Amino acid sequence: MHLRSSKWKQLAAVCAAAALPLTSLALEPAQAATTKVNVVGYSVVGPAYKVLETDFQATPAGAGVTFTNSFGASDTETNNVVAGQPADIVNLSYEPNLQTLVTAGRVAPSWASQELTLGGVNASLRLTKAQTTYRTPGIVTDSVVAFAVRPGNPLGIKNWGSLTKSGVQVVTPNPVTSGSARWNLLAGYAAQIAIGRSPKQGQNYLKALIANTVAQPTSGSAALAAFIAGTGNVLIDYEDDIDAAIAAGDQLQIVTPPQTLLIENPIALTYTGVTNPSAVAFYQYLFSAAGQTALASLGYRSVLKSVWASTESKFASFKKSTDLITVESLGGWPAVNPEFFSPTVVFPANSTTYPNSGIVTYLEKFAGSTA
Amino acid sequence: MTRSTLTLRTLVIGYVGLLVGLPLVFVFQQAFIHGLGAFWTAMRDQGMDHAIFLTALVALVAVPLNVIFGVGASLWIVRHPSRFTRVLDTIIDVPLAISPIIVGLVLELVYAQGGWFGSTLAKLGWQIMFSFPGIVMASIFVSLPLVSRQVIPLLRELGDHQEKTASTLGAGPIRIFFTITLRSITWATAYGVSLTLARVIGEYGAVLIVSGNIALVTQTLTLDIGANFDNFNTYQGFVGAVLLALTSIVLLLILGVARHRERKRNEYLA
Amino acid sequence: MPPDAWRHFRGVRAASALGRGSAKSLAVTYLSLLVLIPLAALVTNAFNKGLGSFWHAVTQQESLDALRLTLLCSFIASAVNAVAGLATAWVLVRDRFPGQAILNAIIDLPFALPTVVAGVIFYTLYGPLSPFHVNITGTWIGVTVAIMFVTLPFTVRSVQPVLESFTFSAESAAATLGASPARVFRTITLPALMPAILTGTGLAFARAIGEYGSVVFISNNLPYRSEVASSYIYSLAVSDQTNSAASVAVALLIIALALLIFFNVTAQRLARHRA
Numbered sequence: 049m050h051l052r053s054s055k056w057k058q059l060a061a062v063c064a065a066a067a068l069p070l071t072s073l074a075l076e077p078a079q080a081a082t083t084k085v086n087v088v089g090y091s092v093v094g095p096a097y098k099v100l101e102t103d104f105q106a107t108p109a110g111a112g113v114t115f116t117n118s119f120g121a122s123d124t125e126t127n128n129v130v131a132g133q134p135a136d137i138v139n140l141s142y143e144p145n146l147q148t149l150v151t152a153g154r155v156a157p158s159w160a161s162q163e164l165t166l167g168g169v170n171a172s173l174r175l176t177k178a179q180t181t182y183r184t185p186g187i188v189t190d191s192v193v194a195f196a197v198r199p200g201n202p203l204g205i206k207n208w209g210s211l212t213k214s215g216v217q218v219v220t221p222n223p224v225t226s227g228s229a230r231w232n233l234l235a236g237y238a239a240q241i242a243i244g245r246s247p248k249q250g251q252n253y254l255k256a257l258i259a260n261t262v263a264q265p266t267s268g269s270a271a272l273a274a275f276i277a278g279t280g281n282v283l284i285d286y287e288d289d290i291d292a293a294i295a296a297g298d299q300l301q302i303v304t305p306p307q308t309l310l311i312e313n314p315i316a317l318t319y320t321g322v323t324n325p326s327a328v329a330f331y332q333y334l335f336s337a338a339g340q341t342a343l344a345s346l347g348y349r350s351v352l353k354s355v356w357a358s359t360e361s362k363f364a365s366f367k368k369s370t371d372l373i374t375v376e377s378l379g380g381w382p383a384v385n386p387e388f389f390s391p392t393v394v395f396p397a398n399s400t401t402y403p404n405s406g407i408v409t410y411l412e413k414f415a416g417s418t419a
Numbered sequence: 420m421t422r423s424t425l426t427l428r429t430l431v432i433g434y435v436g437l438l439v440g441l442p443l444v445f446v447f448q449q450a451f452i453h454g455l456g457a458f459w460t461a462m463r464d465q466g467m468d469h470a471i472f473l474t475a476l477v478a479l480v481a482v483p484l485n486v487i488f489g490v491g492a493s494l495w496i497v498r499h500p501s502r503f504t505r506v507l508d509t510i511i512d513v514p515l516a517i518s519p520i521i522v523g524l525v526l527e528l529v530y531a532q533g534g535w536f537g538s539t540l541a542k543l544g545w546q547i548m549f550s551f552p553g554i555v556m557a558s559i560f561v562s563l564p565l566v567s568r569q570v571i572p573l574l575r576e577l578g579d580h581q582e583k584t585a586s587t588l589g590a591g592p593i594r595i596f597f598t599i600t601l602r603s604i605t606w607a608t609a610y611g612v613s614l615t616l617a618r619v620i621g622e623y624g625a626v627l628i629v630s631g632n633i634a635l636v637t638q639t640l641t642l643d644i645g646a647n648f649d650n651f652n653t654y655q656g657f658v659g660a661v662l663l664a665l666t667s668i669v670l671l672l673i674l675g676v677a678r679h680r681e682r683k684r685n686e687y688l689a
Numbered sequence: 690m691p692p693d694a695w696r697h698f699r700g701v702r703a704a705s706a707l708g709r710g711s712a713k714s715l716a717v718t719y720l721s722l723l724v725l726i727p728l729a730a731l732v733t734n735a736f737n738k739g740l741g742s743f744w745h746a747v748t749q750q751e752s753l754d755a756l757r758l759t760l761l762c763s764f765i766a767s768a769v770n771a772v773a774g775l776a777t778a779w780v781l782v783r784d785r786f787p788g789q790a791i792l793n794a795i796i797d798l799p800f801a802l803p804t805v806v807a808g809v810i811f812y813t814l815y816g817p818l819s820p821f822h823v824n825i826t827g828t829w830i831g832v833t834v835a836i837m838f839v840t841l842p843f844t845v846r847s848v849q850p851v852l853e854s855f856t857f858s859a860e861s862a863a864a865t866l867g868a869s870p871a872r873v874f875r876t877i878t879l880p881a882l883m884p885a886i887l888t889g890t891g892l893a894f895a896r897a898i899g900e901y902g903s904v905v906f907i908s909n910n911l912p913y914r915s916e917v918a919s920s921y922i923y924s925l926a927v928s929d930q931t932n933s934a935a936s937v938a939v940a941l942l943i944i945a946l947a948l949l950i951f952f953n954v955t956a957q958r959l960a961r962h963r964a
């Protein structure tokens with residue numbers, strides 16, 4: 049058959065182009081509407097969900113439920129969910145990510161109270177302020193900002209003040225690309241406030257801290273990898289991440305500073321998740337004693353009274369309740385996020401060295417230009 | 420054997436060995452550090468199996484498309500120059516200059532729910548982002564010029580004397596195309612295929628964004644490796660890396676053997 | 690009827706013209722959907738707040754620092770690989786030694802290896818715990834080496850097929866006339882290879898400025914101090930500064946385009962002169 053070669057090419061190309069969208073059907077798992085749960089989360093918590101999902105599937109409520117999992121950098125995952133990635137449960141790094149989802153119409157504004165309305169959590173079951181952890185609704189696990197040092201702690205790192213000494217090389221992820229880094233830097237500032245310093249002194253501390261950074265990789269896991277590969281002598285990271293690394297055999301030692309920030313990772317059912325009975329059931333499981341115990345065994349501080357009481361001894365403790373600072377006490381994320389991490393630096397009328405917006409942005413630039 | 424030949428050979432082997440060989444040795448060492456048995460078990464990991472299957476499927480669609488477009492565009496640009504082809508010539512290279520992560524974000528800008536075509540696609544029920552088509556598109560985007568850039572310099576160098584001669588002797592255009600043109604660019608196209616295949620199976624950043632990184636659904640082998648590194652499964656990650664490396668190496672070895680055989684055949688005929 | 694006579698039928702000629710026309714439109718559609726429209730989205734996002742906003746984003750201190758680091762390292766790495774690529778292609782085509790097939794087979798490895806793996810490997814081999822006691826992390830040298838790794842295939846593979854297609858007639862003629870090998874190379878071989886070298890180097894440079902995964906890790910990514918352009922763009926994109934991200938990305942694109950056009954035009958001119 050003497051068709052012109054270009055006609056063959058056309059035919060092939062047209063077939064391919066037509067087939068392309070249809071191929072997506074080949075890869076979508078069977079749409080069993082109510083027994084599939086789409087989980088989207090920040091990268092550190094990924095391995096925990098593997099365990100939790102398996103455990104859940106062994107319970108009567110979880111029999112026959114299948115999961116799809118997408119874990120990665122919290123901001124990227126948030127971005128993807130906004131762009132339409134299917135998600136029933138979102139467990140992200142920090143609250144502003146959830147707020148983005150609310151604004152984009154993926155999650156209800158009342159997501160925090162889902163814990164009480166849908167999660168089966170009785171307010172009395174939750175820890176109270178008096179027990180040194182502040183309970184924010186919609187938080188499924190707690191952790192704290194801690195340091196990883198070389199085995200034996202050769203530099204004798206003991207608190208946040210140690211990090212600004214000369215010769216100390218700090219590794220922390222980049223606060224613009226990594227949600228976890230925002231916790232890390234905020235913790236440094238918060239610790240200063242906790243020991244009675246003024247906000248201006250807190251900013252000075254951050255200036256010295258950032259000047260001491262030798263690496264700011266794009267994600268928490270990249271920062272951990274760089275530290276393990278020998279860069280720097282102290283890594284700022286989540287307590288649960290450091291514990292997981294040590295459990296996996298990495299040569300690290302954890303140092304919990306006497307004052308630090310409480311990390312609270314929010315969780316929510318999306319609009320599609322709320323109407324998915326399996327998703328709701330899994331959400332309940334995460335807040336149940338069984339789920340919280342599993343999380344505690346993986347290095348996360350539980351939010352349930354009973355589970356915290358039985359696992360408390362595994363975690364570093366704090367002398368005073370004010371030693372474990374919360375973002376709430378600093379003004380809450382909606383205020384703190386722009387104050388420290390806004391890309392636009394704004395100075396108050398009476399100062400040109402202490403911004404009241406974009407503090408970290410300003411300090412990064414300062415460190416960069418005076419290095 | 421002149422001294423300069425030996426020097427050049429040593430320098431090149433040294434350079435390539437240091438730059439590429441050393442990392443390769445490292446990857447193999449890490450992947451086989453627990454022995455062959457552990458390697459085999461790691462390969463049968465569920466996540467990796469699905470990732471291999473998905474990557475193979477993506478390659479099966481993306482590579483031929485790129486080859487068809489690449490060869491066609493090359494012939495056009497060289498044999499029928501016009502203002503359009505001059506623009507085409509430069510545009511083909513542009514995708515390579517865009518950082519892979521940005522590629523992913525830009526594709527999302529156009530084809531995701533809030534994007535330019537988002538609502539139209541949703542109405543048609545076509546899922547492009549966070550699904551197979553999106554991965555294929557991203558793969559094609561990042562490897563677009565690889566075939567053309569092999570074929571075009573060769574076509575220019577060869578000129579069209581042979582084709583003109585054949586035409587004078589009475590051969591038809593199709594016959595000329597298949598027996599002379601294609602034959603002359605076989606090896607350039609072959610190298611283009613191996614480069615494209617390597618790039619498609621090794622792409623990380625763009626696919627990370629566009630696929631949504633959904634384990635066991637849209638995780639290609641590179642994403643599976645990345646996830647393993649993130650989750651302290653370094654060994655599993657290196658096993659995946661070795662598979663990718665071997666795919667490229669084995670293909671090139673096969674091409675090398677085929678090339679060698681053809682040379683021997685031509686020598687015999689000459 | 691002789692098999693070739695059918696092409697003289699007007700119908701077939703019209704169909705072939707139609708064929709070429711629809712091939713053109715199909716190619717345009719393919720290119721549009723895949724490349725042109727996303728590119729348009731990028732450019733639109735860069736300029737949707739006006740030229741002033743574009744310029745402001747590109748001339749931010751962090752942007753200038755990142756662009757400077759990226760362009761410097763990309764230039765150097767591409768230049769080095771232009772020479773190394775030519776030498777490697779030469780050794781692969783004109784030489785014969787045991788193990789040559791293996792040398793050929795590993796050239797494409799930098800493409801097949803995902804950037805995350807390359808990053809980890811380079812950091813381990815040439816970082817603080819390097820078995821060779823060489824630490825290039827956090828330096829422009831480290832960035833350049835990583836770029837050299839990912840761009841080698843371009844410069845080798847663009848020259849290789851052209852070199853393979855050479856008949857030795859012009860070169861052996863010159864040699865018979867008494868020209869030294871160096872002279873033959875300089876006056877005959879090199880000019881003939883120049884278009885391919887330029888093409889390969891142009892591609893290498895384009896890839897170099899956009900490279901993210903392997904380079905961002907080895908650079909230690911300190912804003913202003915050791916941040917590459919692709920990382921800066923990514924940080925802008927994920928913090929909702931889409932306009933700025935697109936602006937810096939487009940700025941890089943314009944620089945790459947300028948170089949590519951220059952190289953392509955030169956390559957075309959050289960090819961035309963020789964034909």
